[in-house]
Amino acid sequence: MLNLPAATPPGALDLTGDAARRRRGLERGAVQLLERAGYEELLPPTFEYEDVFLRAGGSGVAERLLRFPDRDGRILALRYDFTSSIARIASTTFASATLPLRLSYSGQVYRQEPERGGRPRETLQVGAELLGDGALTADVEIVRLTLALIRSAGLEDFQVNLGHVGVLAPGLAALEEPLRAQVRRWIDRKDRAGLTRALAGRSGDAATLARLPFVIGRRDALEAALRQAPPGALASLQRLLALDDALSTDERRHVVYDLGEVRGLDYYTGVHFEVYVAGTGRAAGAGGRYDELMGRFGRPMPAVGLSLDLDAIAEVPQ
Amino acid sequence: MSGLRIALAKGRLYEPSVERFRAAGAEPANDAGRRLLIPSSDPTIEFLVVKPGDVPVYVESGAADLGVTGTDVLRETGADVLEPLELGFGFCRLVVASPGSASYPQLEGGITARVATKYPRLAQAHFAAAGRPVDIIQVNGSVEVAPLLRLSHWIVDLVDTGNTLRANGLVERETILECGAVLVANRASQKLKLDQYLGLMERLERGEKRQT
Numbered sequence: 209m210l211n212l213p214a215a216t217p218p219g220a221l222d223l224t225g226d227a228a229r230r231r232r233g234l235e236r237g238a239v240q241l242l243e244r245a246g247y248e249e250l251l252p253p254t255f256e257y258e259d260v261f262l263r264a265g266g267s268g269v270a271e272r273l274l275r276f277p278d279r280d281g282r283i284l285a286l287r288y289d290f291t292s293s294i295a296r297i298a299s300t301t302f303a304s305a306t307l308p309l310r311l312s313y314s315g316q317v318y319r320q321e322p323e324r325g326g327r328p329r330e331t332l333q334v335g336a337e338l339l340g341d342g343a344l345t346a347d348v349e350i351v352r353l354t355l356a357l358i359r360s361a362g363l364e365d366f367q368v369n370l371g372h373v374g375v376l377a378p379g380l381a382a383l384e385e386p387l388r389a390q391v392r393r394w395i396d397r398k399d400r401a402g403l404t405r406a407l408a409g410r411s412g413d414a415a416t417l418a419r420l421p422f423v424i425g426r427r428d429a430l431e432a433a434l435r436q437a438p439p440g441a442l443a444s445l446q447r448l449l450a451l452d453d454a455l456s457t458d459e460r461r462h463v464v465y466d467l468g469e470v471r472g473l474d475y476y477t478g479v480h481f482e483v484y485v486a487g488t489g490r491a492a493g494a495g496g497r498y499d500e501l502m503g504r505f506g507r508p509m510p511a512v513g514l515s516l517d518l519d520a521i522a523e524v525p526q
Numbered sequence: 527m528s529g530l531r532i533a534l535a536k537g538r539l540y541e542p543s544v545e546r547f548r549a550a551g552a553e554p555a556n557d558a559g560r561r562l563l564i565p566s567s568d569p570t571i572e573f574l575v576v577k578p579g580d581v582p583v584y585v586e587s588g589a590a591d592l593g594v595t596g597t598d599v600l601r602e603t604g605a606d607v608l609e610p611l612e613l614g615f616g617f618c619r620l621v622v623a624s625p626g627s628a629s630y631p632q633l634e635g636g637i638t639a640r641v642a643t644k645y646p647r648l649a650q651a652h653f654a655a656a657g658r659p660v661d662i663i664q665v666n667g668s669v670e671v672a673p674l675l676r677l678s679h680w681i682v683d684l685v686d687t688g689n690t691l692r693a694n695g696l697v698e699r700e701t702i703l704e705c706g707a708v709l710v711a712n713r714a715s716q717k718l719k720l721d722q723y724l725g726l727m728e729r730l731e732r733g734e735k736r737q738t
Contacts (some may be wrong), residue, residue, distance in 0.1 A: 322604065370715055397609040398716070424720060444727045464717065489588025491714065 219321055219329035230522045231332055232340040235314050237360050238516070241331065245353060247312035247336045252293035254316075259441050260284040263504050264292035265475075272320045274329065286318035291501070291513060294337050296300060299507035314518075326517065335495075335515030342499060342510030344447060347479045348454040350495060354514045358483060358493070361521050365486035369424075369466040370451070373476050374444030374469065375437065379417040382410075395470045400523035413438040427452050430465050445465030447479065483516065485524055492520035503523040529570035530722050531563075533585060533593035535578035539707050542615040542670045543594040547573075549733030550726065568720065582607060582710065590724070591715040598684055598705040608711040610727060614734065615684075616707035620648060623696040625681040626672050630699050631658065635677060642672035643682035644672070652702045670694045 216222065223231065228408040239249065258275055265288065287293065290313040302309060321327040336349040336353060338346050351368065358366050380388055387406065394402040400422065405526045416438050423433045424514070430452070432447050448465060456464060472480045472494075480496025493515030502509045536556070542552055544593050552568040567701055580715050581595040582605030595614065616723060622641075633639055640661045643649045653660045654699040663678055670690050672678040676722050683701065691698060709730065716723050 399609050399612075416583065424717075450614055459697075466717065484717050486718055489586065489712055490716055509550070 212295045218323075221328055229521070230519055234361050234463075234522055235332065235334060236432050237310070237441065238357050238518070239314050241336070241357060241360050242262040242312040242336055242353075245310075245356075247310040247335075248293060249289075249312050249314075250297065252269070252287070252290060252297060253314065255284045255499050256293060256296075257287050258283045261288040261298055262287055264295055264501055265355050268369075270526070274320060284399045287316070288319060289317055290315070290333065290335060290515070291337060291498075294339075295379075295501050295505045295511075296433045298337075298339050299502065303507065308346070310336070311337045311339065315404040315450075317440045331521075333515050334518055335513060337395065337511060337513035339502065340509045342497075343344070344450050344454070346510070346512050347447070347497060348451055348514045351406040351479075351481065352455070352459060352462070354483065354493065354495060354516070355462055356461075357514075357516055358485070362526075363485055363521065363524065366492075367464050367484050369464050369469065369484060370448065370479065370481045371466050371469045372444040372448050372479050373473055374431070374447075374478070375420060375472075376417065376436040376470065377443045377444075378440035379415075380473075382412060382414040383417075387400070391417060392470050392473070393470060393486040393491065398422070403422045413440065423465070423467040425465060426460070426463075427465070433467060438479040444478075445516050451479065475501075480514070485521060490520070492517050492524075528719075529572065530591045530719065530726060531572055531574055531589075533574045533576055533581045533590035533732040535581050535593075535599075536575055536593055537578050539578065539594055539596060539616045540575070541554050542613075542707070546594075546613060546615075546730065546733065547571075550729035551733070552729075560584060561643060571726070575585060579603070582665050585710050585712050588712045590712070590717060590725075592709060592711045594707055595710055596705050597706055598648075598703065600646065600708065600710065601703065602648050604647065605710070606713065608713060608716055610711055613707040616705070619701050620645060620682065620700050620703040620705060620706050621685050622652075622680055622682055622699045623685070623691050624694055625672075626697040626698055627695070628679065630680075630697075636725075637679075640680055641680045641682055642669055642678035644669060647654075648680040648702060670696060671690050708711040 258273055261273060262267055269288060273288055275283050275285045278284050294311055298309060316330050317333050318330055321329055338350055354368060383391055389408055404418055406413060409441055416436060419436055420433060423429050432444055437445055474497040475498055477499040478497035482491040483493030485492045493516035497512040499510045502511055534540060547553060552566045552571040554564045554566050554573045566573060576584060579599055581593040582600050582603040584590040585593040586605040598618055601629055603688050638659055639664055640647055642663045642679050644665045644666060646662050650662050665672060668679045669683045671694060672681055674694060688698060
């Protein structure tokens with residue numbers, strides 16, 4: 209079978225009929241909404257030097273690139289994400305443009321998946337970046353845009369889990385390696401017993417890690433967290449509370465504050481979020497503030513953005 | 527489905543798992559026969575009984591919201607799930623064993639050791655970390671007879687009392703992993719069904735305290 213010319217490699221999908229129509233419909237709706245919101249669309253290349261993605265990327269990017277050698281032997285990679293290319297373009301083509309920049313994109317990203325299972329290695333994404341604005345209003349704009357995009361996809365049963373990297377940072381900074389890495393792993397697995405054992409006998413900022421990662425809920429959960437957080441985390445919690453103030457009642461129905469997400473800690477620098485839709489087993493979108501990213505491309509400036517996985521949304525039972 | 531679906535592993539973890547959920551007020555119906563989905567005494571919870579090696583994938587994909595699995599299987603599959611609760615049963619060890627008559631860790635005559643196991647990823651990672659070249663052979667059962675049948679020189683397998691090893695003339699050489707049963711949860715489900723999840727966690731913890 210595998211020798212037939214018609215075979216596709218693992219993780220490559222042919223999408224036809226309703227599967228194709230639904231994705232294009234979702235993409236069109238999202239692109240129009242982003243355009244109306246003032247986000248100018250970019251068409252970055254499908255492949256770049258691998259360095260672009262590695263420079264921008266958080267942990268684990270290197271293992272997940274789809275690479276091939278160029279004619280001169282330099283290594284190219286298929287588009288791992290749009291944000292890397294946009295950061296590169298913003299620091300070159302748009303170097304003298306007036307800030308803030310509002311940019312959007314839609315298209316495929318390519319990521320290696322574990323060999324087992326044969327999961328798709330190509331995902332349809334749509335997203336937006338707001339560059340050069342570090343204010344709370346920019347965070348709010350991106351969160352509201354995320355909610356509007358999911359709503360325009362026709363989904364009702366969804367939530368956005370919002371956190372801030374500054375909440376756990378003081379506690380983690382008070383730990384030495386390798387304990388810090390282990391504690392992060394226990395937080396990531398929500399293993400309360402493991403965490404409690406590891407932190408036994410600790411006081412001060414480190415001790416707050418036994419409870420803060422389990423704070424999840426609406427505004428009242430944030431207010432409760434304010435009373436048990438270390439001084440270094442207060443500004444971050446206040447930022448989340450201020451964000452909550454700016455949302456409408458209807459928007460708030462879909463927002464859950466979740467202080468236990470540690471996956472983006474090496475990438476995000478402020479507010480960050482993941483999108484969860486009923487009927488999917490994993491996050492259907494993510495975003496947040498990454499103020500250090502642009503500096504890696506030679507033009508330091510604050511940045512906040514979002515991306516949605518339209519394949520995940522297209523697979524939600526209707 | 528709005529309730530919680532929980533995947534249980536057939537085999538040695540099944541009875542203690544049922545016991546634990548019974549204490550938490552969600553006892554699987556025992557007249558289930560050959561049904562795949564088993565209702566429980568709590569109408570918001572149903573169970574799914576699958577092969578032990580399949581629990582992580584059911585939970586990772588979201589086909590089940592929660593599951594009970596051994597950390598041996600969980601680490602071998604590398605499934606990306608939450609592990610909120612150690613359940614306190616199903617303890618065992620993943621070990622390297624070899625015939626008591628043979629030299630270890632070096633085979634005589636510069637031969638590269640062949641290792642039979644149901645856990646190829648964990649075995650490979652263990653020997654790679656130690657910088658010891660081995661040839662890993664994946665088998666799906668009767669691992670402990672592999673040296674007798676000359677399929678392999680060593681085995682990597684799960685050990686509880688060690689009786690099976692001894693009966694086959696094998697000696698435990700090193701421990702790779704201490705294992706036990708854990709509750710695992712789907713990452714998206716934990717967030718979307720948070721209240722039900724937290725409620726069940728609390729009942730499982732309370733049930734355990736009552737038992738001990």
